[in-house]
Amino acid sequence: MKLILLGPPGAGKGTQAKMLTERFGIPQIATGDILRGAVQAGTALGLQAKSFMDAGALVPDEVVIGIVRERLQQQDCVAGFILDGFPRTVAQADALQVSLESLGRRLDRVISLTVDADELVERLTGRRTCRSCGRGYHVTFDPPRSAQQCDACGGDLYQRDDDREETIRKRLTVYDQQTSPLIAYYRAAGSLTELDGMQPIPVVQEQVLVALQAG
Numbered sequence: 001m002k003l004i005l006l007g008p009p010g011a012g013k014g015t016q017a018k019m020l021t022e023r024f025g026i027p028q029i030a031t032g033d034i035l036r037g038a039v040q041a042g043t044a045l046g047l048q049a050k051s052f053m054d055a056g057a058l059v060p061d062e063v064v065i066g067i068v069r070e071r072l073q074q075q076d077c078v079a080g081f082i083l084d085g086f087p088r089t090v091a092q093a094d095a096l097q098v099s100l101e102s103l104g105r106r107l108d109r110v111i112s113l114t115v116d117a118d119e120l121v122e123r124l125t126g127r128r129t130c131r132s133c134g135r136g137y138h139v140t141f142d143p144p145r146s147a148q149q150c151d152a153c154g155g156d157l158y159q160r161d162d163d164r165e166e167t168i169r170k171r172l173t174v175y176d177q178q179t180s181p182l183i184a185y186y187r188a189a190g191s192l193t194e195l196d197g198m199q200p201i202p203v204v205q206e207q208v209l210v211a212l213q214a215g
Contacts, residue, residue, distance in 0.1 A: 001026055001080035001212065002105060004087070006182060007113035008175040009168065010120040011197045012204065016113070017082045019205050026080040029071055031088075035059065038067045045070065065095045072103065080108075088179050093186070109212055110186040113197035113204070117172055124168045128157040 001024050005013040017028040038046030039053070045066045052059045068086055071077070087093040100106055115123075126139040132155025137144045144151050161167060186192040193211040195204060 001082075002100075002108045003080070003212070004083045004107060004110040004186075005113070006110060006179065006186075007197060008115065008117075008120055008179075009171050010123040011113040011115045012201065013084050013113060015201060016111075016204065016208055017084050020082055020208070023209075024080065026082060027076050028082045028084055029068070029077075029086070031064065031068070031085040034067055034071045035064070038070070043067075043070070061089075061092055061095060065092065065099060068096070069099045069103075072099070072105075087182065090181050090185050093182055107191055109193060110182075110189075110191045111208055111211055112183050112186075112192060112194045114194060115197040117169075119198055120172060121165055121168050124163050125159070125165050127159070127163045129160055130155040130157055132156070 001020075003020070005017055007013050014028075014030075020026070021028050035046075035049050035053070039050045040046070045063055048063050049059045049067065052063070064086070068083075072081060083096075087096050122140070123138075126141070128137045128139060128144070129135070130137075130150035130153065133150060133153045135150055135152050136142075137150075137157065139147075144157060148157055149155070150157060162171070183192065183194070193214075195207050195211070197204060199207075
């Protein structure tokens with residue numbers, strides 16, 4: 001099962017990826033995680049990525065694609081993988097296709113989760129994180145027993161800067177400009193399934209499984 005999950009921040013990609021990982025035993029591959037992993041491992045591409053990250057610059061496509069390619073060749077990806085957060089642009093999608101072909105592999109399905117912007121803002125601005133243990137909460141969907149205190153360790157809860165409304169709306173604008181063209185790209189390729197991400201999580205999960213079975 002070789003899958004891409006598309007959707008703006010807060011659409012629920014991570015929730016669906018976790019379900020699929022548990023069900024099919026395949027890894028969720030998030031771009032940020034593998035970039036950090038390559039940097040920590042000190043690989044040649046990781047060191048290249050680090051030089052850009054340390055300078056506060058975007059890591060070039062060719063470096064990101066190289067790191068993704070290395071990750072897809074690891075043993076736990078033999079049975080499949082879930083790409084979460086990659087590709088972000090049509091150029092990256094083209095490069096991914098070339099890499100997969102060179103590895104003798106192909107995508108099975110691309111699933112795009114759609115959620116209204118106002119709903120995404122509500123989801124993301126409601127997130128709170130513990131300063132001590134890092135546990136996450138949501139003021140509406142998963143509130144702590146005390147508004148300012150972590151249930152697990154008693155640490156202070158705070159709202160991350162990237163969970164503030166102004167930042168979120170900027171992130172959504174970037175997504176619309178850069179990543180939403182991928183929807184047309186994969187629709188033209190015949191591999192896209194679009195799902196309403198505003199439905200209850202179990203409903204979306206069931207629809208994802210149906211889409212995968214349909215191939």
